[in-house]
Amino acid sequence: MNIVCSKENLHSGIQIVSKAVPNRTTMSILECILLETDGSQVKLTANDMEIGIETKIDAQVIKEGKIALDAKLLAEIVRKLPDNDVTIEVKNDFITVITCEKAIFTIIGKSGSDFSSLPEVEKIDSIMISQLTLKEIIRQTIFSIGHDINNILMTGELFEITGDVLKVYSLDTHRISIRKVYLKNSYPNRKEVIPGKTLNEIMKILPGDADKDVTIFFTGKHVIFEFDNTMVISRLLEGEFFRTDQLLSRDYSTKISINKKVLQNCIDRAMLLIKEEDKKPIIMSISDEVMELKINSVIGSMNEDIEIEKQGQDLMIGFNPKYFIDALKVIDDEMVDIYMINPKSPCFIRDNDNNYVYVLMPVNFITVDGA
Amino acid sequence: MNIVCSKENLHSGIQIVSKAVPNRTTMSILECILLETDGSQVKLTANDMEIGIETKIDAQVIKEGKIALDAKLLAEIVRKLPDNDVTIEVKNDFITVITCEKAIFTIIGKSGSDFSSLPEVEKIDSIMISQLTLKEIIRQTIFSIGHDINNILMTGELFEITGDVLKVYSLDTHRISIRKVYLKNSYPNRKEVIPGKTLNEIMKILPGDADKDVTIFFTGKHVIFEFDNTMVISRLLEGEFFRTDQLLSRDYSTKISINKKVLQNCIDRAMLLIKEEDKKPIIMSISDEVMELKINSVIGSMNEDIEIEKQGQDLMIGFNPKYFIDALKVIDDEMVDIYMINPKSPCFIRDNDNNYVYVLMPVNFITVDGA
Numbered sequence: 009m010n011i012v013c014s015k016e017n018l019h020s021g022i023q024i025v026s027k028a029v030p031n032r033t034t035m036s037i038l039e040c041i042l043l044e045t046d047g048s049q050v051k052l053t054a055n056d057m058e059i060g061i062e063t064k065i066d067a068q069v070i071k072e073g074k075i076a077l078d079a080k081l082l083a084e085i086v087r088k089l090p091d092n093d094v095t096i097e098v099k100n101d102f103i104t105v106i107t108c109e110k111a112i113f114t115i116i117g118k119s120g121s122d123f124s125s126l127p128e129v130e131k132i133d134s135i136m137i138s139q140l141t142l143k144e145i146i147r148q149t150i151f152s153i154g155h156d157i158n159n160i161l162m163t164g165e166l167f168e169i170t171g172d173v174l175k176v177y178s179l180d181t182h183r184i185s186i187r188k189v190y191l192k193n194s195y196p197n198r199k200e201v202i203p204g205k206t207l208n209e210i211m212k213i214l215p216g217d218a219d220k221d222v223t224i225f226f227t228g229k230h231v232i233f234e235f236d237n238t239m240v241i242s243r244l245l246e247g248e249f250f251r252t253d254q255l256l257s258r259d260y261s262t263k264i265s266i267n268k269k270v271l272q273n274c275i276d277r278a279m280l281l282i283k284e285e286d287k288k289p290i291i292m293s294i295s296d297e298v299m300e301l302k303i304n305s306v307i308g309s310m311n312e313d314i315e316i317e318k319q320g321q322d323l324m325i326g327f328n329p330k331y332f333i334d335a336l337k338v339i340d341d342e343m344v345d346i347y348m349i350n351p352k353s354p355c356f357i358r359d360n361d362n363n364y365v366y367v368l369m370p371v372n373f374i375t376v377d378g379a
Numbered sequence: 380m381n382i383v384c385s386k387e388n389l390h391s392g393i394q395i396v397s398k399a400v401p402n403r404t405t406m407s408i409l410e411c412i413l414l415e416t417d418g419s420q421v422k423l424t425a426n427d428m429e430i431g432i433e434t435k436i437d438a439q440v441i442k443e444g445k446i447a448l449d450a451k452l453l454a455e456i457v458r459k460l461p462d463n464d465v466t467i468e469v470k471n472d473f474i475t476v477i478t479c480e481k482a483i484f485t486i487i488g489k490s491g492s493d494f495s496s497l498p499e500v501e502k503i504d505s506i507m508i509s510q511l512t513l514k515e516i517i518r519q520t521i522f523s524i525g526h527d528i529n530n531i532l533m534t535g536e537l538f539e540i541t542g543d544v545l546k547v548y549s550l551d552t553h554r555i556s557i558r559k560v561y562l563k564n565s566y567p568n569r570k571e572v573i574p575g576k577t578l579n580e581i582m583k584i585l586p587g588d589a590d591k592d593v594t595i596f597f598t599g600k601h602v603i604f605e606f607d608n609t610m611v612i613s614r615l616l617e618g619e620f621f622r623t624d625q626l627l628s629r630d631y632s633t634k635i636s637i638n639k640k641v642l643q644n645c646i647d648r649a650m651l652l653i654k655e656e657d658k659k660p661i662i663m664s665i666s667d668e669v670m671e672l673k674i675n676s677v678i679g680s681m682n683e684d685i686e687i688e689k690q691g692q693d694l695m696i697g698f699n700p701k702y703f704i705d706a707l708k709v710i711d712d713e714m715v716d717i718y719m720i721n722p723k724s725p726c727f728i729r730d731n732d733n734n735y736v737y738v739l740m741p742v743n744f745i746t747v748d749g750a
Contacts, residue, residue, distance in 0.1 A: 081678060088648045111648055115679035277459045277482055308486035
């Protein structure tokens with residue numbers, strides 16, 4: 009192989025596929041990026057056996073071929089090269105010479121044939137969504153996936169397509185996050201569970217352009233994301249996702265409207281007084297026009313009054329402050345509505361059209377606080 | 380104690396004195412900042428028994444007094460308060476209430492009387508230097524102090540005052556850094572060794588204003604830095620600093636002039652191929668107009684030609700690339716002159732007026748490289 013490409017293209021291609029290079033593996037070939045000529049382009053591939061990423065960059069192909077190069081070393085070398093054309097030439101015994109201006113690096117690659125290629129799948133069923141929207145709905149839900157591998161479906165997110173509506177669900181044992189977006193086209197109904205790890209990587213490498221689309225193919229066992237010159241393939245999680253309908257009642261006995269930023273800052277301050285391991289709840293005492301927030305810990309105590317608009321009954325209810333902050337952080341509205349029933353029933357943070365619904369289980373502060 | 384001050388002043392005061400709060404200590408009072416009213420100001424003090432820092436902020440003093448508050452907790456609380464006036468009121472049993480707008484924190488302090496006060500020293504002999512100059516000369520020399528506590532003088536820097544000239548020296552077993560600056564006034568000759576740790580903290584908290592001065596008092600056993608509303612006190616290191624005169628010969632057999640940035644980038648790239656523990660030298664082959672840089676390691680090899688202007692003999696010489704980079708990083712000149720004698724004698728990077736002199740010991744590449 010002998011190719012010439014710009015440092016910039018090569019660098020950005022490596023950055024994209026590096027997301028599928030495993031940190032620790034016993035198979036050193038997986039720590040490599042495969043470079044392979046493809047017409048007047050070079051295809052870069054990485055594959056950690058869960059996610060595979062492939063991206064193409066423009067290049068002048070002097071001699072066709074392929075080579076697997078250590079991903080970290082290649083990334084570091086390319087990052088430190090001058091901003092100019094880079095030549096990569098493979099000689100006998102996988103000796104690879106990388107030249108840019110007067111700098112000449114010589115490293116040893118591995119046979120491209122040893123690289124585990126990505127699964128071949130038929131691309132038939134697909135949906136289209138803008139890069140920005142996909143990036144946003146992942147960010148707005150990914151924080152509440154579970155991390156218990158014994159409960160594998162919780163480690164993924166449900167993508168539910170109904171006509172032109174895409175709903176994304178994530179949940180762990182304490183909370184549920186749901187986001188709804190409208191697609192440009194209508195599609196047959198479909199429910200698929202995509203691994204959280206895949207979505208996290210997609211979120212990182214998606215440029216997030218509002219005018220450009222991502223095509224998502226579902227192939228039974230796999231999902232493929234295609235955008236720009238990049239393709240990401242991942243296994244789907246098998247099994248039926250948790251049913252949340254019965255939890256999502258619209259009943260409430262107390263509804264408050266509150267300035268989101270004020271509430272978020274207040275809980276953020278309160279969290280200073282809690283250490284990770286210690287499960288102190290934040291206690292909200294809701295009365296007409298005012299909510300008092302209070303936290304008590306071995307470190308000290310904090311309380312703060314926040315103006316609210318209230319409908320319904322007064323209420324005293326406790327929450328894990330981190331879960332509350334997680335949801336508030338990804339809501340862009342200035343004011344949020346919070347719906348509650350009683351100190352033991354789930355609380356809802358949602359807008360009128362259910363474009364977002366964040367469900368939080370309260371914490372039993374009576375026993376925890378000893379009050 | 381009962382005081383009101385702006386969040387901004389309090390926050391910046393805490394940031395300054397926090398540099399003297401120890402990370403780990405068995406004496407929990409040392410983890411505190413002492414707040415003490417002083418006329419219409421509040422004095423903040425921290426003391427890790429090696430360095431003490433004191434700074435004053437404007438405040439409305441409602442009731443005089445003092446209190447020691449956990450430094451980390453106080454810093455975090457203040458950082459997260461709204462940008463407004465902060466009230467700190469000490470009640471019975473050192474219960475301290477911090478109020479800002481509607482947020483009320485209650486924490487438990489410690490008796491201000493238990494705090495170890497800073498040593499009282501007479502401020503007589505002093506020199507003046509601009510904040511910017513002091514900050515710069517520390518930055519330009521501190522990287523080459525030693526870290527072996529069995530060789531305690533190497534962990535400090537020599538400040539040598541001769542008339543209106545201040546020379547700062549730092550050295551370890553492989554290199555020497557010397558910077559020279561002119562002071563606005565002349566002072567009696569003096570040599571003092573200031574701990575590197577103190578200088579590191581000074582460098583961090585000095586605003587670095589070119590128009591404002593730092594007064595440095597030497598009191599036999601201590602050094603005091605005074606600037607703005609802040610005072611830093613530290614012990615001096617006792618003993619005579621290493622004599623470097625005989626090393627600083629001006630003889631050379633090879634002199635090269637080279638573009639600093641080009642050389643720095645080239646060595647930076649070469650360092651990709653070395654792991655920390657592995658002591659591979661970078662080898663420079665100097666001939667007329669060109670210097671070839673070369674490195675060989677288990678990871679791969681790199682070579683690169685750089686244009687130079689040469690006087691004297693051709694030379695092949697090896698260096699620890701990190702030491703070379705450390706010196707180049709803090710030189711602002713576009714072109715640097717490098718003076719060498721032979722592959723075993725010290726090499727000098729210096730300007731014509733000796734405003735900077737960086738001395739590096741070469742590495743014996745013949746045995747290391749097996750060439």
